[in-house]
Amino acid sequence: MYIAVASVPSSRGGSAGMALQQLDSEGRHLGEPDVVDHDAFAAAVAEAEHRRPRWVWSSTRLWYPDLLSAGVSVDRCWDLALTGNILAHSPSCRPSPYIESLRATARTDDGTEPPRLLLPPPAAPNQHSLFDEPQEPVGPPVGDVVGQFREQLAAVSGAEPGRLNLLVAAESAGSLIAAEMEHWGLPWRRDVHEDLLERTLGPRPPEGSRPTELERLAQELRTALGNPALNPDSPQEVLRALHRAGIEVRTTRSWELERQAHPAIEPLLAYKKLSRLLTANGWNWLDAWVRDGRFRPEYVVGGVVSGRWASRGGGALQIPRQVRDAVRPDEGHVFLVADAAQLEPRVLAALGQDAALAAAARGQDLYQGIADQGFGGDRAQAKLAMLGAMYGATSGESGRLMPQLTRAYPRAIAVVESAARAGEAGGGVSSYLGRGCPPASEEWRARQRTTTAEEQRRADGAARARGRFTRNFVVQASAAEWALCWLAEIRRRLAASSIPEPRSRIVFFLHDEVVLHVPAQQAAEAGTILDLAARAATRLIYGDIPIEFSINTVTVSSYADAK
DNA sequence: ATCTGCTGCGCG
């Protein structure tokens, strides 16, 4: 059973209340909608939730945060905006005028994206003005919500059973989890973080001046280069100064500097390292993003074309290892940090139904398995070759190892090779469950139709670039959907097992890694859930296949202690 | 003063 929710427009243009419309499994009305006041909405949802409906709404981002603030959570939903986004690119859904209209406004691979269907402009996080009225969600009216829902149901039902509908369910579950993670926040110890900053940078300086340690390194660098006026924050200046000192580098990238032998290199590298800490995760970052012991970024479900999550604000998906020690559980709790070991190559084995690669994955360490089967036991080589195959490496050691890999795993390699060929020819590819990649942009197509030699060279370059994109897309997108199903299964099992407060919660998700915040005495149970959820995800997606997706889980009292 | 693009580096 479904319940569609929408705001009831008022004559003044705002919202006069909320409508709850029950629907049957085909999206047909079951009776008249309940219309409730804003104040009564959360209670009405909580009441209806006892019947375990699947909530249908324009977007979880619009509706769910207020419910969570009112202490109401829901089990399942259908997020029309996210689903529309998937359907706009999916080759496996049943075509219709509605789908055509979605496609017409969908993004292409040049990165342009029209305003998202149904979504209000995103509010800047942490910038709620004191003058803002509290905003009621004002999405499309209930008729539109039900209408779009029926269109989406029809489009999904045309696909191979158990694929696109699973993807849609997982994406919507992901939207609930993202909202819950934002609501709950990631536990973050300001005092620990500040200690770390002071130990490495010195005391917090006044705005606009360098911390003492950074200033000391800057002076050391100026001395070593004989350039007392050098601004170490300017790559151009630094590059010129290095050249004058006889250090021949093309850029000031750290890996290039590391190969040079000169007294200026060490302070420069140290300066860059500390400067990065200061600007990306220094005191200003703490002020902006950590409040009441929680880091609250915004997660953007489906924000990456491959279906991975993106984030907005605070660099949530790039928390440096350097500061992870500030991530500490509440009193009486621990973190369970779990990651899917070598997720992408395992997914590739599944995509290609490659028994040899599956056999290599049988142990714990897939790369070691590959190494033992065909790379003379050299794990580093095996890993390099595999990554090269998935990313489209053409040169270097990685490129050289490719033929060896192709001989060992022809079926798996054929998957990425044919994806690359399709992309180079301007075609599209899709994940196992049916998430399609964006089509080639009009600009890209125009470039392919060129004639002059110089233009042809650039067209070929663009074609190869798109080939690398589609090559990687099939793996990355299929891995992302596995991770999403895993996450959804974890949430479901945590909810089902839940002993009274305090509950175990999902507090962080990073592509192939999940962090649970767990009351210490429930750690063992939560660990079991992580494993069972992984098995369930594999089975949901691929059915009964002889490929293992192994989970590495550690129980820690600081995020820094994971890995 | 505000924008856009580039560089560099963090994460997977």
Next chain:
DNA sequence: AAAGCGCGCAGCAGAT
């Protein structure tokens, strides 16, 4: 040793 995929963000540099 330093290419091949996907992101976000800060600060500089140059343009408006």
